Amino acid sequence: MTTARSAFRCLLGDQEIALDAFDGQQTLLDFLRLNQGLTGTKEGCAEGDCGACTVLLGRTENNQLHYQPVNACIIPLGTVDSTQVLTVEHLADPQPHPVQLEMANAHGSQCGFCTPGFVMSLAALHYACDSNDFTVGRETINDALAGNLCRCTGYGPIITAAEQALVQPIPDHCRSLQALGIQTLNKWASDDTYLQTNNAANIFAAPTSLADLTELMQALPEAQLIAGATDVGLWITKQHRRFDSMIYLGQVAELKQIHRNDQEVQIGAALTLAQSLETLQDLAPDLGTLLHRFGSRQVRAQATLGGNIANGSPIGDLAPALIALDATLHLVGPNGERTLALEDFFIDYGHQDRAAGEIIRMIGVPTQGHKYFHCWKVSKRFDQDISAVCGAFNLQLDNGIITSARIAFGGMAGTVQRAHQCESALVGKSADGSALDSGAKALAQDFSPITDARASADYRMHAARGLLERYLGTISNKAPDLLYPANAAPVLSAHG
Ligand SMILES: Cc1cc2nc3c(=O)[nH]c(=O)nc-3n(C[C@H](O)[C@H](O)[C@H](O)COP(=O)(O)OP(=O)(O)OC[C@H]3O[C@@H](n4cnc5c(N)ncnc54)[C@H](O)[C@@H]3O)c2cc1C
Ligand code: FES
Ligand code: FES
Structure with a gap:
């Protein structure tokens, strides 16, 4: 039986965050920059297009922690409850990540807005390479960078930096973050609680079962349902809509x-x-x-x-x-x-x-x-x-x-x-x-x-x-497949 928990929690790098009062629709980006002072993550477009706000979101699956690059600008904070979040600051402490070093060596760095996003996208690929045994080619690197739009200083040096970084081992401090992530997220997963806050800003609930979801939807018939928020996030950042109550579907086991x-x-x-x-x-x-x-x-x-x-x-x-x-x-x-x-x-x-x-x-x-x-x-x-x-x-x-x-x-x-x-x-x-x-x-x-x-x-x-x-x-075998040649690179799955 699951019980409601009123405090939001996440692992930010190696720091456990617990918030009793929080605005469930504040974006993850604003939380990082304004509340945590982690200003390495930048705001470019605030609509999921440019990748300047890319951070890594760690979730466990089958006792393994997978990091995905996500756009912090359109993610409501409540949806990252019980996950681990890594920013560019975490990669650099105590010494720069191989991606950061190679971006500098290959002259791949862009302006200060865009570079952290590139680094995070490549760091996600770096983690993925560690848990998969596919050879990373240019197509895979291009795919990893497709969500980082601006290349004022060119594409070549960034790809060179990626090629040089991806063959290097994951640094010890990043492995430690991953190990702590698994430990903490597993501990949280075993306590059978789900987030349901009701504070001055709004109500935010993240049920973990269909039964709890159904109950919540009956109690809050006007609540805005949120899944990945790649549409809803823009209603918040671009249309400035406010929701009195939100229900997040992304943790409901039966829907996954x-x-x-x-x-x-x-x-x-x-x-x-x-x-x-x-x-x-x-x-x-x-x-x-x-x-x-x-x-x-x-x-x-x-x-x-x-x-x-x-x-x-x-x-x-x-x-x-x-x-x-x-x-x-x-x-x-x-x-x-x-x-x-x-x-x-x-x-x-x-x-x-x-x-x-x-x-x-x-x-x-x-x-x-x-x-x-x-x-x-x-x-x-x-x-x-x-x-x-x-x-x-x-x-x-x-x-x-x-x-x-x-x-x-x-x-x-x-x-x-x-x-x-x-x-x-x-x-x-x-x-x-x-x-x-x-x-x-x-x-x-x-x-x-x-x-x-x-x-x-x-x-x-x-x-x-x-x-x-x-x-x-x-x-009828009359048209050559022009766009997708047979040797196209594999598309990375959830695990890489
Ligand atoms: C940068 C960018 C690029 C994009 N590119 C594409 C693209 O190439 N192709 C494309 O098709 N779309 C694209 N989109 C649009 C968007 O990503 C998709 O429509 C996406 O699949 C929406 O899913 P979501 O989980 O993020 O939905 P949300 O934003 O969470 O929700 C969207 C709507 O669906 C409702 N909803 C969600 N899940 C359920 C459910 N299980 N039951 C009932 N209602 C539900 C929500 O209440 C809300 O009304 C893009 C968006 C962005 C920001
Ligand atoms: S700020 Fe452009 S994708 Fe987030
Ligand atoms: S605006 Fe940042 S690299 Fe082009």
């Missing part, structure tokens, strides 16, 4: 599990994208490729599958792919559990099929029927950018003839939607070319996209047709 049966893999809604990466990648390699382009490593370390669906965004990247894969949504609320096809969840722009008090518990993805599944994201930048268009295709073929089709697009309408007309136009045709013309014409009946800052309506329509062409070419 993965179950498999013959038909489907069920992925807990509060697992981060980094934590679900391996499972999704195993199901369909293109899902791994898509996730590789989702935000940055920092964003993937925080953002959850459930949050990406619950926000109902028409340009959310996972919904088109999961709809094409015929995924289902498992919701739980005051009236019990229900399951619905993911495509039926999105009713209209800003309107989803989620009753008051309901949460997404997990997402079920069929284990079969995706031999010909592919998806592609089109955005202005390769990394760290939101889609203009995202297309996902899943045809069934019999002797080269299309027998059924599931095609979904993001960025083409007010919600992520299936291309029903296009699907019908394809069925019965040969995948080897003859389907393209009628499929492309039908797309124009499916969608009337809008023009906005990301793309014009015309561009979106052309891009969607182009993706259809690319898909048909790919499954």
Whole structure:
């Protein structure tokens, strides 16, 4: 039985922090800089884009401590309860970390705002290299740095610094921090308490079981639910919204599990994208490729599958792919559990099929029927950018003839939607070319996209047709895979 605990706690470097009164929605960045005087961590954009505020967040899993780089600027402090936080100051004490030394040696340091963020991203990779036996190549280094945007002094020296640092052992003081982290986090995990503060600023609760979550949601029906806060964090920093009460989903055990049966893999809604990466990648390699382009490593370390669906965004990247894969949504609320096809969840722009008090518990993805599944994201930048268009295709073929089709697009309408007309136009045709013309014409009946800052309506329509062409070419072996060569680097999982 878990009991509520009113004091917030975390391990900041090697220091146990306990706060009886705290503002649950204060950002981790403000806490570090304003309350703790750790000003090495900088604020650049305050919206998760630039990486200047990168710190390491340590969480235990199977008795091991994994450090992930996260953007402190959009993390509400309450969500780091019972974790370890490392900042650039901790890396440098008592002597500089190999990443810091090599950044100086290779002339890789940037301005004072950006350099600490680069150092922290590379330090995360340094820790990950220690617990994995993959060879780190440039692609992996680039992936680790994708969330650190500004390179006023160039890319080359930073990569050189990384290459030189990553082959060096983890310094003793960093190993000690890790050992203390495991010890402290395990001690906290065994006391069966969860954070629930109710102070002058607001109520913040971080339940650890579905039963406690349900009770809290009944007691606080207006509470803002938070998972990775990569959307909600920006409501705080950019829209200056205040919440009287918040409930954090990221510690609810039942929302963090993965179950498999013959038909489907069920992925807990509060697992981060980094934590679900391996499972999704195993199901369909293109899902791994898509996730590789989702935000940055920092964003993937925080953002959850459930949050990406619950926000109902028409340009959310996972919904088109999961709809094409015929995924289902498992919701739980005051009236019990229900399951619905993911495509039926999105009713209209800003309107989803989620009753008051309901949460997404997990997402079920069929284990079969995706031999010909592919998806592609089109955005202005390769990394760290939101889609203009995202297309996902899943045809069934019999002797080269299309027998059924599931095609979904993001960025083409007010919600992520299936291309029903296009699907019908394809069925019965040969995948080897003859389907393209009628499929492309039908797309124009499916969608009337809008023009906005990301793309014009015309561009979106052309891009969607182009993706259809690319898909048909790919499954009939007519298009070379230009963007993702076979020797692309492995995407790092939650553990590295
Ligand atoms: C720098 C940056 C880059 C980004 N890049 C991308 C990108 O490439 N592709 C993309 O699709 N998105 C991107 N996003 C948007 C965002 O990261 C995703 O939508 C993310 O998946 C949201 O998940 P979260 O856990 O952070 O949600 P939160 O911010 O915690 O919550 C979002 C909403 O979902 C609700 N919610 C969360 N979990 C549940 C649940 N289990 N049940 C019911 N409601 C729930 C919350 O109450 C809230 O209303 C980016 C954001 C940033 C800041
Ligand atoms: S300040 Fe830019 S990502 Fe946090
Ligand atoms: S603004 Fe800091 S390196 Fe460019």
